[in-house]
Amino acid sequence: MDKYKKLASDTLIFSIGTFSSKILSFLLVGLYTGAMSTEQFGLVSKMQNFVLLIAPIAILSIDEAIIRFGVEKNIPREKVYSSSLFVALAGILISLCVFPIMGLFPNYQPYIKYMILLLFTSQFRWLNQQYAKVKNYVKLFAFDGILSTITLTLFSVIFLWGFDMTVKGYMLAIILSDAISIVFLMYMANMHKDFDVKLIDKKLIKEMIQYTTPLIPTTILWWVVSSSDLFMVSLFKGEDLSGIYACAYKIPNLISVVSIVFFRAWQMSAITEYNSADRKKFYTKIFDGYMSVMFVAAAGLMLFLKPLTLLLVSDDFEIAYKYSPYLIIGVLMMSFCTFLSSIYNATNQNGMSLKTSVLAAGVNLFLNFPAILIFGAQGAAFSTMVSYLVCCFVRIVSTQQIARYSVSWKKFGINLLVLFVMALVVILGAPIMYLWLAIGFVAILLVNYGPIEVTVKKVVGFIR
Numbered sequence: 001m002d003k004y005k006k007l008a009s010d011t012l013i014f015s016i017g018t019f020s021s022k023i024l025s026f027l028l029v030g031l032y033t034g035a036m037s038t039e040q041f042g043l044v045s046k047m048q049n050f051v052l053l054i055a056p057i058a059i060l061s062i063d064e065a066i067i068r069f070g071v072e073k074n075i076p077r078e079k080v081y082s083s084s085l086f087v088a089l090a091g092i093l094i095s096l097c098v099f100p101i102m103g104l105f106p107n108y109q110p111y112i113k114y115m116i117l118l119l120f121t122s123q124f125r126w127l128n129q130q131y132a133k134v135k136n137y138v139k140l141f142a143f144d145g146i147l148s149t150i151t152l153t154l155f156s157v158i159f160l161w162g163f164d165m166t167v168k169g170y171m172l173a174i175i176l177s178d179a180i181s182i183v184f185l186m187y188m189a190n191m192h193k194d195f196d197v198k199l200i201d202k203k204l205i206k207e208m209i210q211y212t213t214p215l216i217p218t219t220i221l222w223w224v225v226s227s228s229d230l231f232m233v234s235l236f237k238g239e240d241l242s243g244i245y246a247c248a249y250k251i252p253n254l255i256s257v258v259s260i261v262f263f264r265a266w267q268m269s270a271i272t273e274y275n276s277a278d279r280k281k282f283y284t285k286i287f288d289g290y291m292s293v294m295f296v297a298a299a300g301l302m303l304f305l306k307p308l309t310l311l312l313v314s315d316d317f318e319i320a321y322k323y324s325p326y327l328i329i330g331v332l333m334m335s336f337c338t339f340l341s342s343i344y345n346a347t348n349q350n351g352m353s354l355k356t357s358v359l360a361a362g363v364n365l366f367l368n369f370p371a372i373l374i375f376g377a378q379g380a381a382f383s384t385m386v387s388y389l390v391c392c393f394v395r396i397v398s399t400q401q402i403a404r405y406s407v408s409w410k411k412f413g414i415n416l417l418v419l420f421v422m423a424l425v426v427i428l429g430a431p432i433m434y435l436w437l438a439i440g441f442v443a444i445l446l447v448n449y450g451p452i453e454v455t456v457k458k459v460v461g462f463i464r
Contacts (some may be wrong), residue, residue: 025338029250030312035160042243044170049227051119056219058095059088063130064215065208081131082199104261105224114171119177128185134140170353188424221357225364225387229380237376245377248323292448295415299444303423303437325423326381333388340395343403360391390438418443
């Protein structure tokens with residue numbers, strides 16, 4: 001299959017599973033905000049973020065090694081899977097000693113066991129999903145996304161509204177949904193047959209850990225950029241505002257839905273096509289099309305930001321849309337950073353991921369303290385946006401030197417400027433706001449029309 005058609009094929013299939021689960025988390029915001037107070041929503045958001053912080057340390061980011069080593073023809077993928085599960089299980093068991101620290105904080109003490117269960121289920125589900133891609137079970141991956149969508153919705157309604165369990169119900173719904181996904185993937189993709197204690201290879205484990213070691217601090221540093229501000233808003237401005245800020249993050253995360261769909265397909269292509277003769281042309285076309293799609297998606301989300309927020313959240317959370325515009329730009333830049341990290345992975349230059357992540361985290365921490373103290377949650381959103389912007393620019397420059405692909409800086413700059421103006425229009429509540437936003441959206445659509453048309457034609461051509 002032609003490499004562009006294969007990428008379009010993988011993107012389309014991954015989109016089914018990813019879109020259903022990610023769009024659900026967006027649609028369920030109304031259910032969550034209706035069942036919980038702003039303080040409770042801020043609490044569950046911080047608990048989830050704490051698990052996200054512990055996870056890469058616990059499993060040594062071994063999930064990244066599954067893709068990298070699983071596609072190697074000279075390494076049995078069963079050996080990669082068995083070794084990865086062993087590392088993850090051992091790491092999680094060791095990491096349990098960290099959770100009692102949360103017991104020192106009265107608000108978190110009742111939920112420690114739920115955080116531990118969430119760490120187990122979320123990470124083993126993610127490992128199985130990665131391995132499903134290695135085994136080329138992309139359609140099964142898509143179906144798993146649909147299944148998880150159904151189970152999470154069902155459990156959320158039962159626990160949050162049926163039993164009025166609020167925080168515990170929120171956590172339990174995610175845990176049970178992940179657990180069902182683990183069992184489903186293991187048996188439907190025959191993963192239970194691939195795991196064998198005898199296949200656990202110490203030499204392979206050492207190689208995988210050497211590969212993932214630079215990724216662990218990188219992931220932690222990304223956590224600093226994306227999640228530390230939630231804790232800082234809570235510390236300096238109170239739990240209520242942190243809950244509203246957590247809600248404000250939900251809308252911009254729709255951008256990451258588009259990105260994740262494409263990235264999961266691109267991640268494989270970046271590795272397999274790096275040594276091809278027309279690598280430069282391939283990377284240039286893909287990044288240009290990806291950049292165009294993402295900017296148009298961000299502009300569209302900015303256009304409908306306020307009505308979407310008012311439609312989905314309860315009255316206590318309505319002000320959240322004011323904090324979302326800078327976060328939309330921040331998530332967009334984060335998506336570009338994630339996309340470009342595949343070039344580092346393909347060339348085994350994960351050290352560059354670490355260096356650029358250190359830069360982003362440093363900028364974020366430097367700006368966060370004064371910005372949050374002076375401007376509250378809006379300052380946190382601005383700091384996040386700036387840190388991702390800096391990281392994105394540095395990664396584009398460095399990956400261009402590695403892969404020798406081309407970027408239209410003029411188009412990138414125009415897109416970014418128009419999007420920033422749209423963000424200010426929303427934040428300031430400018431007169432005839434929707435007219436200005438519509439003009440901005442049309443402008444970005446026109447700037448990116450060419451690559452969008454090419455991308456759509458390739459996808460339509462594949463479907464036909």
